[in-house]
Amino acid sequence: MATDAIEQSGIPAKFYVSAFGRSMFDRMQVALAESGVEIPDFQFDDATREVLDGVERRITTRIDAQAFVELKQKALAAHASQIAESFFSQIPDNAFKIGFGVESFIRVRDTTNAPTPEDDLFAGLRD
Numbered sequence: 485m486a487t488d489a490i491e492q493s494g495i496p497a498k499f500y501v502s503a504f505g506r507s508m509f510d511r512m513q514v515a516l517a518e519s520g521v522e523i524p525d526f527q528f529d530d531a532t533r534e535v536l537d538g539v540e541r542r543i544t545t546r547i548d549a550q551a552f553v554e555l556k557q558k559a560l561a562a563h564a565s566q567i568a569e570s571f572f573s574q575i576p577d578n579a580f581k582i583g584f585g586v587e588s589f590i591r592v593r594d595t596t597n598a599p600t601p602e603d604d605l606f607a608g609l610r611d
Contacts, residue, residue: 498598
């Protein structure tokens with residue numbers, strides 16, 4: 485397992501998983517509404533809200549990905565057959581940037597003792 489490899493390597497390392505907490509859905513809903521796009525209702529049931537809020541509490545790292553939003557949007561568009569019927573294909577550029585301009589992660593394993601919250605995946609790894 486990756487976490488075991490980190491521990492056994494003896495070198496400073498960190499391991500993350502991507503995370504979608506409630507704030508991402510909230511940002512997207514606001515951005516779409518402001519753009520005048522008819523959107524799916526992100527009113528989740530209690531169990532889903534609880535899961536999303538739990539993920540939100542565990543997020544340790546948020547990365548500004550604004551510079552890469554256009555590439556992310558093009559990559560999503562490359563899957564046209566999978567998103568043709570999805571609201572993802574209707575997201576205006578400005579709303580996409582707001583919704584997907586931040587990448588969130590949960591740091592699962594860390595041997596660097598870098599403080600959290602962090603905005604740099606390499607914090608604690610640079611000399």
